[in-house]
Amino acid sequence: MGNCFKTPSTDDISLLRGHDNQDGAEQALGPPPPYQERVPVYHPSPNVSRLANQLSEEEQIKIAKRLGLISHLPVGVYDGSSKKGKECVICMNEFILGESLRFLPCMHTYHRDCIDDWLMRSFTCPSCMEPVDAALLSTYETN
Amino acid sequence: MRLIWSSGYVELKLNKNPVEGFSAGLVDDDDIFKWEVMIYGPQDTPYEGGYFKAHLNFPKEYPQKPPKMIFMSPMWHPNIGEDGNVCISILHEPGDDKYGYETAAERWLPVHTVETILLSVISMLADPNDESPANVDAAKMWREEPAEFRRRITQCVRKSQDDL
Numbered sequence: 001m002g003n004c005f006k007t008p009s010t011d012d013i014s015l016l017r018g019h020d021n022q023d024g025a026e027q028a029l030g031p032p033p034p035y036q037e038r039v040p041v042y043h044p045s046p047n048v049s050r051l052a053n054q055l056s057e058e059e060q061i062k063i064a065k066r067l068g069l070i071s072h073l074p075v076g077v078y079d080g081s082s083k084k085g086k087e088c089v090i091c092m093n094e095f096i097l098g099e100s101l102r103f104l105p106c107m108h109t110y111h112r113d114c115i116d117d118w119l120m121r122s123f124t125c126p127s128c129m130e131p132v133d134a135a136l137l138s139t140y141e142t143n
Numbered sequence: 144m145r146l147i148w149s150s151g152y153v154e155l156k157l158n159k160n161p162v163e164g165f166s167a168g169l170v171d172d173d174d175i176f177k178w179e180v181m182i183y184g185p186q187d188t189p190y191e192g193g194y195f196k197a198h199l200n201f202p203k204e205y206p207q208k209p210p211k212m213i214f215m216s217p218m219w220h221p222n223i224g225e226d227g228n229v230c231i232s233i234l235h236e237p238g239d240d241k242y243g244y245e246t247a248a249e250r251w252l253p254v255h256t257v258e259t260i261l262l263s264v265i266s267m268l269a270d271p272n273d274e275s276p277a278n279v280d281a282a283k284m285w286r287e288e289p290a291e292f293r294r295r296i297t298q299c300v301r302k303s304q305d306d307l
Contacts, residue, residue: 122237129248
């Protein structure tokens with residue numbers, strides 16, 4: 001057992017050196033680039049931004065629940081017939097035919113990307129401040 | 144992209160239907176994230192007659208996150224820090240559920256614009272909120288020595304006129 005620690009004071013690195021010289025060209029290229037993937041950023045709290053792989057378990061659950069709730073909100077495509085507003089009041093752009101929209105229970109409509117980003121930060125309608133979760137529940141109850 | 148559109152929209156709106164009390168433009172034509180605004184001291188307040196310059200610094204996530212506003216002109220107000228930082232609820236990111244929905248309504252919303260922010264700031268000048276002051280000395284003076292409070296503001300108003 002004790003022998004494990006009885007190593008020579010200097011390592012024989014001659015073989016390594018030889019190896020180094022032979023593969024000098026390969027060494028110059030440097031190590032392979034790290035595995036890169038675009039990791040999404042989430043907001044476990046409104047003023048906190050964290051990469052998906054740096055979230056605590058509690059935060060992951062909270063975000064998963066929020067994503068689940070958002071997925072229950074109806075979506076649609078702008079067909080030009082909407083009588084209620086022709087503009088997304090978040091980005092202030094007019095809706096363009098074919099754009100993806102999200103309808104909140106309070107009947108306010110936004111671009112899907114604009115409102116989904118906001119709902120991950122605060123689960124309320126930015127126009128009327130109606131809490132979206134309570135509204136979702138009441139629509140289930142009345143149905 | 145959003146900001147280009149929103150700023151274009153606000154400028155358009157300002158030109159078409161000018162709102163009294165402020166003017167706005169870019170600090171540098173190449174940087175749409177930095178705005179310079181001029182706020183006119185509201186009538187019937189100690190700030191009347193002042194031309195107060197301020198900068199609005201927008202984050203890349205605007206309008207999902209609020210801009211920061213800082214007065215470049217010297218100011219004396221309970222809700223403006225001595226460094227010029229404006230501390231009002233609509234410039235704070237929405238609180239979590241623990242704040243309750245009522246206060247969330249007073250915080251930042253992505254539907255706010257330069258116009259709504261500045262209208263809030265103008266109303267703040269007329270009506271300070273000393274519950275959570277950014278400048279404790281100014282808040283104390285506002286409550287306890289109103290005459291001295293007005294005198295300090297008059298100095299700021301004169302300075303802003305000299306700087307024009």
